[in-house]
Amino acid sequence: MIDLKDRSELENNAEIKTVLSPRRIDISQNLADMFMEYISEYHTEKVETNHVFIKISGDNQYKPMNYIDVDNLFRTLKKKTGIYVTPHMFRHTSLTILRMANWQPELLRIRAGHKNIYTTLNTYIHPSDKEITEKFNKTQPNLNLNIYNEGDK
Structure with a gap:
């Protein structure tokens, strides 16, 4: 710790x-x-x-x-590697990874030291397009409303 x-x-x-x-x-x-x-x-x-x-x-x-x-x-490292990164990006990344590991939002807020959960969720959590698509595909069967008759398909 x-x-x-x-x-x-x-x-x-x-x-x-x-x-x-x-x-x-x-x-x-x-x-x-x-x-x-x-x-x-x-x-x-x-x-x-x-x-x-x-x-x-x-x-x-x-x-x-x-x-x-x-x-x-960090500017020197960018010149040597071509990779743009800032120290603060590590904070964003660590919170995003913990969220992807299914940490509860309240635990993320406490770890970040934020007073307001919206600061944590709206500023520090950055889901990837891949993660959003994977979550949608996992949820999609539950969204099937089956509103069509068999003959209408």
Whole structure:
């Protein structure tokens, strides 16, 4: 689990933006392992911050990353890969995947930290055309009203 909590004014101006903080969210063992590997590799005795994501080179080495640093990192990744992605897209994707795994809307709202369920459902859940078609095809037999006589077909 990860605890999300407001730590007030931070040197990198980061802030928790969700209404329902602090909160705790579950993470996979795989993510926890990757997190611990990152911490053990980059958070050496030279690092004097409790921020997770730090600058690993340059004049401000070991200082917390800020919004511009993260934005620049993702721009660099786009140039190298041709794939446009933002950190916030991971939030949208994770909630969409959980919805596809049949999570109840209320659980999604709580995980997202939203006050209003409509924010979660209207802004963060993005069903694919394929998913919509699959759900329709699964439901279609229940929609057959059988209004035609056999001779009318």
